Amino acid sequence: MKKINIVLFGVGNVGSALINQILEARSKILNSSQLEINIAVLVNSKIAFYNNNTINNSWEADFKTYGYPYKLSHILNHVKKEKLTNLIAVDATASEDFVKNYKELIRNGFHIVAANKTANTLSDKFYKELRIELKKHNKQFLYETNVGAGLPVIKTVQDLHLAGEEITKIRGIFSGSLSYIFNTFSNNNKSFSEVLEDARTRGLTEPDPRIDLSGKDVGRKLLILAREINILKELSEVRIESLVPNHLNGKSSISHFIENQQELNLNFEERRSKLKSDEVLRHIGELDVASGELEVKLVTEKRSSPFGSLQEADASFEIYTKSYGNRPIVIQGAGAGAAVTSRGVLSDLLKISEKLECI
Ligand SMILES: NC(=O)c1ccc[n+]([C@@H]2O[C@H](COP(=O)([O-])OP(=O)(O)OC[C@H]3O[C@@H](n4cnc5c(N)ncnc54)[C@H](OP(=O)(O)O)[C@@H]3O)[C@@H](O)[C@H]2O)c1
Numbered sequence: 001m002k003k004i005n006i007v008l009f010g011v012g013n014v015g016s017a018l019i020n021q022i023l024e025a026r027s028k029i030l031n032s033s034q035l036e037i038n039i040a041v042l043v044n045s046k047i048a049f050y051n052n053n054t055i056n057n058s059w060e061a062d063f064k065t066y067g068y069p070y071k072l073s074h075i076l077n078h079v080k081k082e083k084l085t086n087l088i089a090v091d092a093t094a095s096e097d098f099v100k101n102y103k104e105l106i107r108n109g110f111h112i113v114a115a116n117k118t119a120n121t122l123s124d125k126f127y128k129e130l131r132i133e134l135k136k137h138n139k140q141f142l143y144e145t146n147v148g149a150g151l152p153v154i155k156t157v158q159d160l161h162l163a164g165e166e167i168t169k170i171r172g173i174f175s176g177s178l179s180y181i182f183n184t185f186s187n188n189n190k191s192f193s194e195v196l197e198d199a200r201t202r203g204l205t206e207p208d209p210r211i212d213l214s215g216k217d218v219g220r221k222l223l224i225l226a227r228e229i230n231i232l233k234e235l236s237e238v239r240i241e242s243l244v245p246n247h248l249n250g251k252s253s254i255s256h257f258i259e260n261q262q263e264l265n266l267n268f269e270e271r272r273s274k275l276k277s278d279e280v281l282r283h284i285g286e287l288d289v290a291s292g293e294l295e296v297k298l299v300t301e302k303r304s305s306p307f308g309s310l311q312e313a314d315a316s317f318e319i320y321t322k323s324y325g326n327r328p329i330v331i332q333g334a335g336a337g338a339a340v341t342s343r344g345v346l347s348d349l350l351k352i353s354e355k356l357e358c359i
């Protein structure tokens with residue numbers, strides 16, 4: 001019998017879906033893998049709830065009622081005091097600041113599973129130092145949901161690279177959020193701001209939708225894949241076409257942006273009006289290994305093309321390699337959404353637990 005103890009940082013769309021999936025799947029996992037999953041602490045940006053009993057369906061009310069302000073040191077002291085082992089920190093935040101805690105978590109015995117893409121997209125220096133720390137403390141860091149949500153993109157790229165396969169190009173619809181937005185927008189007469197609002201309320205966008213629209217989220221995904229195959233780049237080197245006008249950019253608050261998002265309409269409606277009946281707008285990411293170029297842009301595609309015919313929030317990744325020639329490996333499916341993302345996080349948790357000791 002094995003037991004893992006999770007501290008979940010981030011109880012938003014993805015974090016909540018993860019708790020509910022664990023509640024639903026835990027007896028099956030216990031029977032099939034002899035693995036007990038304990039969620040020891042739930043944390044948002046303000047409060048922590050120390051769960052001393054088995055988590056149950058009243059977790060949301062318990063979190064609100066019994067959670068109280070915390071510092072990371074309180075959580076580290078708590079897990080020590082309770083002698084919890086097989087510790088895994090899940091980062092389901094979108095916080096750039098939070099990832100600065102990773103090294104301290106690792107030094108205090110935590111493996112890490114991250115839906116948050118930030119740790120892999122800060123400086124090359126941070127990226128390397130993090131891996132040195134993981135090696136030194138014999139800890140694992142899995143982040144499959146960083147690219148394509150629950151789709152197995154990172155693992156596929158890692159496996160090909162490890163096996164000596166020469167990857168020549170990765171091209172695709174990297175953003176489930178923008179896929180949903182441009183599928184919907186290209187196919188009806190709704191205003192852009194209505195479509196954006198719909199995507200946001202469905203939990204399909206980043207907490208700050210400008211991270212999607214500015215191309216930064218796709219830029220991050222390209223960088224993550226590039227680094228997996230030893231292309232050493234910084235986010236600032238990715239060529240990105242931003243879809244956010246300057247006056248609504250990251251310097252104003254999210255609520256200011258949302259209140260004024262109808263200001264995006266004119267530009268996008270002009271672009272839609274230029275589409276022929278067999279064309280749609282698509283947001284593309286491209287990584288060309290030979291030139292080392294990483295590029296993010298909005299393009300017009302034929303409806304009948306592989307990218308043009310995508311549905312809903314589907315992402316699609318074409319991985320070109322030497323052995324596969326000009327017929328790429330294609331990985332396609334829902335690329336955003338709390339349920340598919342949290343399932344990917346749960347799968348990473350199970351992978352880490354395979355290598356842990358029985359307690
Ligand atoms: N949604 C998707 O389809 C998808 C797919 C792949 C990856 N992801 C990634 O998953 C992550 C979470 O997305 P989401 O949609 O679940 O976001 P969300 O609904 O905004 O939830 C974020 C959670 O993180 C908490 N948080 C923020 N800063 C924190 C900090 N410093 N320490 C502890 N908790 C903190 C927030 O707390 P407060 O409520 O107190 O602010 C909130 O509970 C993001 O990094 C996103 O890129 C999402």
Ligand SMILES: N[C@@H](CCO)C(=O)O
Nearest residue numbers: 175176177206335336
């Ligand atoms: N904004 C992200 C959600 C998952 O990270 C996407 O479009 O893929």
